[in-house]
Amino acid sequence: MGTTQLESVPEPKYWHLKTVLTDALDSEFAVGEILPNERELAARFGVARATLRQALEQLELEGRLQRRRGVGTTVAPPRVGVAVGDTGQTWPGTETWEPVDSEAAAPPTAVARLLDTVPGELAHTVRRIRRSHGQAVAAELLYVPARSVPGLTGIDAPTGPARARLVLRELQRLPLEGQDQSVELGSARADDAKELDRLPGAPVLLVTTRYIVAGRTAAVAVATYRADTCRLTFGDAGMQLLAG
Amino acid sequence: MGTTQLESVPEPKYWHLKTVLTDALDSEFAVGEILPNERELAARFGVARATLRQALEQLELEGRLQRRRGVGTTVAPPRVGVAVGDTGQTWPGTETWEPVDSEAAAPPTAVARLLDTVPGELAHTVRRIRRSHGQAVAAELLYVPARSVPGLTGIDAPTGPARARLVLRELQRLPLEGQDQSVELGSARADDAKELDRLPGAPVLLVTTRYIVAGRTAAVAVATYRADTCRLTFGDAGMQLLAG
DNA sequence: CAGTGGTCTAGACCACGTC
């Protein structure tokens, strides 16, 4: 960079490093290429490894790098656009989401509030995975209160995907009126992290969807998207790719 | 916590610390309360300050804490829900967004691609701030290509908010057909960080909106929302609050 | 096994807000 900005407000080293690396990534590296290891890079830039890591962390957060323990640091492909909004009046994703299993469990209190159930009340809890180009991009927990699927009261206890599909089939019978969504930043719980092939605590985008049937909340889904690789799209059509 | 889990897969200290602190925040602290300082907390938990900081960082990312240099660490209020989608066929926010200024500038190449202009071509670039309860929650750059506002060719060069309002008024004359949006994780540029009262590099949610008029992209907005304090809402109505 | 990134330590100094 040409910014020799008089140091009146000295730029942190890791910040400057980040811009240097960003430029290098743009000009000298191809997607998938492996960078030199952290000790080498730190030495080359004359900083401590912790400082170098601070810069790498930000670049990973921005989706420019991908780091894997035991392997190395590679240049990440541009983020994938995944459609999350605008499914309109149809229940989402028999193709996009892959059922994993289902059980009766008490939803977190925040979800119970949305479902308008009493805390501690059980709900069918369906676990699903969303894949894109073979990679898992999101893990979801879909909470369906018993009142929404009365046909399932005396469930014959199949397990795994079969049971999940059973709940979903019952749910999809209902006439969906609309949905609410919200997006916020979070960190991956241990189980989600495992399925998304990330470390616990990795930054994720939490998408909470409230499905409305007959004026009430019939189900709530909390989906955990990998923040490093995903760009969530809402609206008419998938947007073209962005970068930087 | 009671998890004395055999250490077969030893939990990182900062992760365990985080859960301990989370529980403490839920039970023993009120919103706005000031925590003991980092050196004290680190000593109390018997870890190095860097390790303690790793836990605090995650909690800040999740919107549970707010840290300010020279002041201290406080317990954050629940995230604010801010409506970003579903403005329908109306141009957004004469009330929510406060115009700051405007100039003719070449948009970043990613934006130029969306606008379908040649790279380097100038566009009216309007800067706006969005406030919620007095706090700045988002900074936006709205790019309007000259072709969208032909009435503004020989602009008489007012400056600041006046000029911004001029461009907006002209834009809002157009019949809006629809919009596309995408959300991704980013880190705050220095100028945005300043207006959002955060440090450069702070985690933000980047919302890119494409405004469609007569089948074309009439304008593109890139809004930078504080990821720590905001929950973006899409759809029918603002969702009730969530926590955890 | 060697090499990678992930965690952790015990210090130091700096920038900022408040008093």
Next chain:
DNA sequence: ACGTGGTCTAGACCACTGT
């Protein structure tokens, strides 16, 4: 001036992935 969080260092060891 003082106390806060922010940056930075130079080490150490651990967990994971590949060969």
